[in-house]
Amino acid sequence: MSGRRIDSDSDVVRDHALSPVAGKDDLQKLVAAIPEDVRFVLMGESSHGTHEWYTTRAELTKLLVQQRGFHALATEADFPDQFRVNMYARGLSKDDMTSTDALHNFKRFPQWMWRNDEWDHMVSWINGYNRATGMAGNLDKAGGVGVYGMDVYSMHASSRIVINFLDEVDPEAGKRARQRYACFDRFGKDAINYAFQFAAGGASCEQQVLQVLMDVIQKAACYDQKDDSGVLAAEKKFSAVCNARIVKDAEEYYRQMFFSSQALTWNIRDTHMVDTVKMIEDHLANDYHVAAPKIIIWAHNSHISDARASDMGRSRGEVNVGQIMRQEYGNEAYNIGFLTHRGSVAAADEWDQPVRRKTLRPSMEGSYERLMHDTGLPSLALDIRNAAPELNEALKGPKLQRFVGVIYLPKTERQSHYSRSWLPEQYDMVVHVDKTKALHPLETETSWDKGEGLEGEEFREPPETYPFGV
Structure with missing residues (x-):
């Protein structure tokens, strides 16, 4: 041996x-x-x-x-x-x-x-x-x-930023965005209420958020604010487009929540994250003329x-x-x-x-x-x-x-x-x-x-809008 x-x-x-x-x-x-x-x-x-x-x-x-x-x-x-x-x-x-x-x-x-x-x-x-x-x-x-952030959970905050941008560049477009985003108003501040109502047979806001996104992309393409430095203008229009995309993808996330497996909503979220990385890449290439953008991701x-x-x-x-x-x-x-x-x-x-x-x-x-x-x-x-x-x-x-x-x-x-x-x-x-x-x-x-937590408390499930695991 x-x-x-x-x-x-x-x-x-x-x-x-x-x-x-x-x-x-x-x-x-x-x-x-x-x-x-x-x-x-x-x-x-x-x-x-x-x-x-x-x-x-x-x-x-x-x-x-x-x-x-x-x-x-x-x-x-x-x-x-x-x-x-x-x-x-x-x-x-x-x-x-x-x-x-x-x-x-x-x-x-x-x-x-x-x-x-x-x-x-x-x-x-x-x-x-x-x-x-x-x-x-x-x-x-x-x-x-x-x-930059790349998550999908800021639907209401993102919609406010989109409206503010459109108000600045085209007040009529801002007015249209308010009317279209008002589709969410009846559901209150918690976006999960939209998921519940849609699952119960309510109408979706899918077309409205898509129309706003198209408006923002068009307005951002010709944005030229004379009072802004080149960098400030580049960042403002990039922010507007990203936030409009967040509203669109968040609407899909909540709309699918009760009709599909958890895998689909997870996939919507991670696909959105990658799309955001790609947008950052394009932003660096087009607005800053970086030939081969290099990006670090923390997640x-x-x-x-x-x-x-x-x-x-x-x-x-x-x-x-x-x-x-x-x-x-x-x-x-x-x-x-x-x-x-x-x-x-x-x-x-x-x-x-x-x-x-x-x-x-x-x-x-x-x-x-x-x-x-x-x-x-x-x-x-x-x-x-x-x-x-x-x-x-x-x-x-x-x-x-x-x-x-x-x-x-x-x-x-x-x-x-x-x-x-x-x-x-x-x-x-x-x-x-x-x-x-x-x-x-x-x-x-x-x-x-308090160490591992208080004894005897009733555990409440966290909302799916932010999975407790990650």
Whole structure:
């Protein structure tokens, strides 16, 4: 019998890992692993409330901006709220004196997802970088690094922005938009009421929102505000078109909610996110004359991974941003997943409840997180795109993977937060930090340190308008 030692999967992972992933020099090695021809870097997160995911993505983003000339950051956020950040970052805001001021529009749950110290510091850096390099407000230099939201949930806020734009450029078009968007007035502020009424046989607003979008596209194409700088005009008309598209896609999202599977509404949302990235690409190319726009995307792992390599695509028929970007851009798209074994996380117990610093339980046996933990390394990164055969074999799925959104339910950990996945097909790179901590919201309540939540409270299902997972 041979005395040769047979390596365990964790041994193989450790042998192929870059570790630690802690300082700037370590992150520089990760950037070096990203091919030079990549134009879209998708950065994930295993939860919406982990300090290390915000700070690590921020440092990687800075390096990509400084060394690779990336032009914009697209985020899993509402477009109107993040557009205020964009205006501050580009040096175009007349009202916001600080990065914290620019975060003021993030008011609805989960406001702490973007109103936190980590994002505040990143916004301040982008503003400082744009000013220091002379890019802020400079049409010849893409107006600086832009920051945009790409989600679909801002129907009412977006409709107000559209009307304001049309009022400025063509008051008659603004009047028509008011009349058409008034289709939603009878449903109140909660868009889910529109879904209920349509399901009960009510008329849809589909044609009205499409007509407004066509008006906005036409008016934006010839927009030339003499009082605005070139960059300000470019951003204002881009915002108008994006917001009109949000209203159109949000109407479809809610209209389909009770007539189709959950997969369809998920697919509408993620397809909208990709469409927004494409619009940012066209915006940079057409308005700023950037030959090959480069865009960074921040979103949850469930969005930036490849859905075909998880239960999302294989069992539920869902597509996601990572899959669509790979299909349409090939090797120009590069996605990075982020995993952790244990620690703490900022999350709520229920929908629309205060954020809490909750204990994140150790990962389950049979999960990729536990496999990474078993290496004994405090942090590591794996270059999956160029993985050796033995590493691919060690990572072979299916294995469980944890997904924590804005709500964390440790008592139903397996059912609520784990899904099967095939990691080698899911990401181009994986970063694992064994113990992570909660991000730091700008505001917290007395319940912040209540651990896993109050006992004996009745659990209320969160609205489908914002799935608690991601």
